[in-house]
Amino acid sequence: MADLILHHYKTSPFAQKIRSVLGYKQLAWQSVNIPPIAPKPDVEALTGGYRKTPILQIGADIYCDTALICDVLEHRASLPSLSPATHKGLARVLAQWGDTTLFSTAMAYNFQPKGREQMFANVPPGFAQAFADDRAKMVGSGTRLRVGDATSAYKSYLRRLATMLDDQPYLVGNDPCMADFACYAPLWFTRVNVPALASILDATPCVLAWMDRMAALDHAPAGRLTSAEAIAVAAASTPLPLADDIFQDDHGIALGSQVSVHAESFGQETSQGELIAATRMHYTLRRVDARAGTLHVHFPRIGYVLQAV
Template structure:
């Protein structure tokens, strides 16, 4: 299926979750346009599209803006069903494993990666204040979340690697002969260890089956990419109309009617809210309509899982 507009990925090279989407695009052989965004706030061009959400990456198709890689995976699967990310009969298990990887595994591995030794390598070619700004930014994004100490994260990371290795004893990918959503979710934090904080990558050496699997994942590549600018992406949104929502089933869990002004926020990391008119609430996603001076009318989409919906009181 050909998308109605080019796939535009707003990302930056060091972002683990962006690597997840870049590999899915390569796996599905979908051409895409690359907009490099800042690693830290402010991100005015991105926020012009999202209305507040600032996590990375974001997928844009015309005037439709998709937040969170779990939802982006669903969108890519709809556009290009084969090769599937959700193979039968393990699709439920694959989704559960992916959710674990996006949360528990990711938080553990990144707590290990971003210890002082890893940060020193990551920011070795920039002024010291850049590392300080990164730490302050991520601390603000994770306010209220428990933080693992590097020693605890190292122990947990080793346990996770042994379990992943067990899964790969008799198969090339986590659930079989082909990569699925579980593989794409488990790979990015380990990729960061291996490629961005490689001074810490010896932790992988005790599980060669995991390293071999990582090689197979990396070989999927990123597909056909061309550079695009943030200005061009905003112009695409302004010149487009959001895709039709006809046929979307309304599933109400909050007593909030369609047409209400609402805010959607992540439950934990990166809680900056996006406000807009609730125009869809399906079994799996929320859609907000919002108007931006530069981007025009856009629909911003969030997955239900991991996000909260709240009505905005009338002034």
């Protein structure tokens, strides 16, 4: 059985990002379907509070945020690579822009009334309002783009992507890289989940052709697990050994301290545990759950806040 377990749901754009990466690398994985809105008790049993989608589980190791998950999958299968042969820094910066600015703009456009009507046409009564309330809590006091502003910015961003694709098949060269997967995900949501609004893509045919190439990378999961089965896998596992270079102190917080970690902006639910690693790229917390046992929960440094408890 594949040891990569992805906790996700079908319509999540960030889950689609990772599903596409798994397809590109031809990695077998197990699928755990999770709720799109809180409460998510089985997810939080693994993460200690973090509830954004998706999370990647490998035994008793839990990886949060798709930027970190991409790095984990790159270490699992170095070829085909998510890092281009040249312009590696550019690819990371572009991927971060795709995960943040492009994503928030596209979703503000996607969830205008016409999009919401299509998204929630066949859901149970009350779910649409529950979804809206849930996302409002995750956004918190942050500024949300109005539809007109989001539409204008989305059109501009699509044109910018088109200029990158004028003379090459992918954003940073001849092969897909981390930037392609990050930028593809919010556009995929427009095309697949709110097709009534997808005409915005028509003005950039080279972007549509690129999306077709990206869509061809998908493949089916190796199998399916329930949340309870995934928690049982964690409980029966021992966290992976840590790398040798585990401490870069930028906060004055010693290893072994009780700490909390949460996202800088969207989805600020806090996870708490013992800080056992603070590498150049990520934090690792050790925590114990009554059902899942001893876990190592990993977060990227960029985009996350570390604080002593």
